[in-house]
Structure formats: C-alpha cells, structure tokens
Amino acid sequence: MKIILDAMGGDNAPESVVKGAVRAKKELGVDIVLVGLEEKVKECLKAEGCGDIEVVNATEIITMNDDPSTATRRKKDSSMAVALKMLSNGEGDAVVSAGSTGALLTGATLTVKRIKGIRRAAMAPVLPAGEHGVMLIDCGANVECTEEYLLQFAYMGSFYAKKIMGCDNPRVGLLNVGTEPEKGGEMQHRVFELLKEAGEKGRINFIGNVEGTDVFSGRVDVVVTDGFTGNVLLKTTEGVIKYMMGALKGVFYKSTKNKLAAAVLKNDLKEMKKSMDVNEVGGTALVGISKPVIKAHGSSDERSIFAAIRQAVNFVNSGIIADITENIDHMRLKSEETL
C-alpha cells in the first residue's frame, strides 16, 4: 500500500508532515510518497536521518489566501494538485493533506471524482466520544443540503462506522431539535421518513432524531446533518472544551494548595485532555470520493499526521468504497434520478 502525502500542506509543513511520514513508514510498514518542494522535503528527510522515502517534486504551494474553488486548477503544479492527480492515476492508494480544506474538497471532487451516484462528498470527522468515537457527517462541505444528500450521508456514515470505527451495528441518528419525529422543519421531516424506511428495510440502524446533548452521551454512533449545522456543532465542541480547560487551569493555579493537588493529577488530566483531542483520532475523511482522501488538521504536528496516515491505511483496507458502490441504488431518490 502506498500513501501519498501533500508535504507542503498545513501550518507546520513540511517538517511535521515529514516527521509523521517517517514514523508511519516505520510503525505501520506502509510505503509513503511525499509530494512538494523536492529540495526542502529532502532536507527534512535528511534531518530525520531517513533517506528512503520517495519524493515527487511539485513547485507550487496552495496557501490559505488562494481561492479554494479554483486553487487546484490554477496551481496545477502545487503539492496538493499533484498528489490528487497521482491518486487519480493509480500511483498510490490514498491522499493525506493538511492543506486548505476547501481546495482539497474541490480538488478531490474534480480530479479524483465522486463515487458514481453520490451527489456530494461530505467532511466526516470522528469525535472522540464513547467506545468507538462518533462520526459527524457532514461538518462543512455542504452548507445547503437536499434530502438525498442527507440520505447518502447516513448510508456512507454507517459503512464508515462499521468498517473503520469498528461499530458492529452503527446507530445512525438524525440531528434535530428534539427526539420526536415531528420536530424540526420540512427538511428534517422528509429525511426522517427516508431514514426510517432505510431502517425498516434493515439497511441502516436508524435510531431516530438525536439532539446536541446526545452526541457525547454514548447513544449514537453516526450523526447525520447538513454541513452548516455540523460545522457549528463541531466548532462549538472545540470551543467549550477549550473554555473548560481554561477554567480548570484557573482552579489549579488559584492557590498553592491547589497547585500541589493539581500536580498529583497532572498526568491523568493530560491523558484525559488527549482523549478529547480530535487530532488524536486522525484527520477528517472526505467520504463519497472514489478513492480515500483524508484532511489532516491545519495545525497538525507529527502525531496528528501519523494519526491521519493510520486512518488512510484503515480506509484503504476497509472496502467501504465498494460498500457504497454496491448499495448506491438504495441511496438515490427516484424523483431526482429522473431529472
């Protein structure tokens, strides 16, 4: 298996990407190809004392200032565009990039293409909750969704949770403002009916509507929502965790006796903080693309690049793209097919 890495993507590129790659090659035993400014990347590899990782030269870099919707087309020789092109040509099994989310999504859609029949790819992070984590699909790729998109997200999330997260019978919930079927707006009502039908036919394990409080409660494995709401949920989670960690720090530094008590708890608290870190779980899968593409966090360090590569390996091994392809007929609405 060969994982293609966008060596120039992210705030700490190429150093962190190279470090993560070196570690992944060693610990996971996969082949890696690093795409980026050859000289720089080779310098980093040398600093790591590792000369046997393949490097493919790409002369441009997509920055946060580039327009995401045209970046990969305009900068054809950027590390991201070249990486995606290589994946599309079969010169590797998956792409991992910590670069611009929008550019990666557009580039993957245009170059690698969506799975036939899938209307939109989704950004689907796994939140660090419960035994297996909780998949949130979509979390920002599609701010406006049709009922068919959401139906497809439910199926794709279910396959992912089963094959990659290790849930036996993933509990799929529709994010809403209450658990009763009549909650929410017209869109939620229509999607509820579609998911209920898919559940009754035994294709997914639909548990009904779920609320914001349920995401971290352990009662749901896949949370289906539009990209706008999902993004707000994800970022609120990040914000609240940060806020609470700050408040906790305030308690620990309040007095000498508190400082001493906190010192005793330090390691276990660090462990707890780590267990809530989205970066530990890996990157965010672009689900619905015809080959595995993983977006690592923009601020990725070695550890998160490594986690994203491990996730890419699991994605390749999972066979979920075949699952989606085989079930595509159940995932389409007849009324929209005839359009």
Place this chain on the structure above:
Amino acid sequence: MKIILDAMGGDNAPESVVKGAVRAKKELGVDIVLVGLEEKVKECLKAEGCGDIEVVNATEIITMNDDPSTATRRKKDSSMAVALKMLSNGEGDAVVSAGSTGALLTGATLTVKRIKGIRRAAMAPVLPAGEHGVMLIDCGANVECTEEYLLQFAYMGSFYAKKIMGCDNPRVGLLNVGTEPEKGGEMQHRVFELLKEAGEKGRINFIGNVEGTDVFSGRVDVVVTDGFTGNVLLKTTEGVIKYMMGALKGVFYKSTKNKLAAAVLKNDLKEMKKSMDVNEVGGTALVGISKPVIKAHGSSDERSIFAAIRQAVNFVNSGIIADITENIDHMRLKSEETL
C-alpha cells in the same frame, strides 16, 4: 412590581416554585402571585412558613404530553394560561414559568401578543461565558427563519445585552461556518448585508460572522442565529460540559492519591461547575413578546426559579420593550412590509 408565577410548571412543581417565590419575595422585595391548584400551593406555602403570598386558583395543568400549539387554548383554566391572561390584563408585570416551552411560547404569542412589527418571538438564553454572559438568539422558537427574523433578533439581542446583561456596546455576531463575509449559504449572505448596514448606521455594533469556537471565546456578546442551529449549539454545549465533568470525575476517582488531591480542589471545582450552569444565569427570555415572559428550566429547583424571577425583575426594569418599539422601523424590511 408584581411577578406572576406559574406554580404548576416544571418537574419539581409546585414545591420548588413556591420555595423560589418565597426567597424572591424576601431577597428582591417584589410582590409575587402564584397561579395553580390553590390547595396544593397553599400547603407548600404553609410548609415554608410563609402565608402572605397571593395565590390565584387554576384547576388545570399543562403537561409535557399536551400538544404545545393548542395547550393554552384547550386548557383555559391551566396555571400557565391563567398566568398569561393575567399578564395580558395588566394584573402583574411579568410571567415566569418552568412549564412546557412550546406551550408558553404559543400561549404568550396568542394571549400576550408580540410587540407590534415583530415577526416572531425568540427564545434567547444567556450562556455563562465571559464577563456578562453571551446571548444566543434564537435557540429553538423558530426552526425556519427569514432574513427579517434574524435582523430583528440582532436588534432585540443587542438591546437585551445592553440593558439587562450590562454590556456597554454589545458585540453582535452572525453565527456562520467561517468569519469571512462570503461564508455560509444565501440566507447568511443576505443577513450579513442587513446587519452590516445596521452597524454602519450605528444602530448595532455588528462585528461580522462568528463561529462555534467564538461563542465561548469572549469576543462576542450576542450570537444571532436561526432556532434550529441555536438549539443544536445550546444542547451541544450542555452535552460537552456534562461529558467533560464525567471525564473529570473519572480522573478524580482513579486512585487514592487522586481522590485526596480532588478533595483539596473540591470547593473550587464546585464553584467552577456552578459558573458554567445555565440555570444560574436565570431562565430563557421570550424576546419579542409585548410584556416580559421568562421560561425557567423544566428541571428548575428553588435556586433556578429564584434566578428566573430576578431576571424577570431586571427585564421589567430594563425598558427594552420600549427600545424595541421605538426602533421598530429600522427592524423591518420594506419589501416584506408591503406584503
């Protein structure tokens, strides 16, 4: 000033409501009238050793099983319907209820009526963040919103933050998936323009788009959003706080040395937990109704009923209903006015 209390609303009614009322009468020096099953309420008052609070008999109770949209009309002699009728008739200055949110919202809209020109009332809780708290408007009253609703929410939230939360120049942000003006869907783009214009005219202090991470960051005082997204944000916040408190408890009970260290921190941690408790701030104001109506949490205890009464008193004293009425012309869209 006289506050009308729905004595039968909430999980712990009438006991907690009566206790909160007795405390409020004593500490805030306001008149209270308790509406509910007279015999029961008087029994509770007797148990509290307090006989001088007015009780108005109401023979019915709205339960969680009643349909919110018809409850106050069908149960005309329910404690909630009678309380709202009294407010409408001028027999008190504000209503506080811990009963069904939907029934209270519908009842207030039909009986007390909206402020003239206001399209929809909003549920606007104050999240316990930053110096003054952060107002989230709307958080569930309107799952589907027009741009005019959101414009009105921005103005109303700004008045509330200034007069009740004590922010000098409340920073109003539009909840979105990124801070750039082009983020989000069509609705966000249109509302952004409207709020920008209101900001340029000096009517509100519009700081642009804000994300989920910003809500608890201290950079915004009023977060404007539709009721669907706001509800998800609010409940996610609750869920994450609960999850983290659980994880923290796990750390504290992990070993004997941890237990001993946690004992030292106990009081300060309790204080911290309290500072994050939505119930401490008060109830949720129904902003846009022509007289103050406060929804207390369904699981309210004495302390949260007291906080909700204190909030109602501040609401009455604030004069924000006059502020809204005086500014109503700026809060309406001409295109919709002609409809």
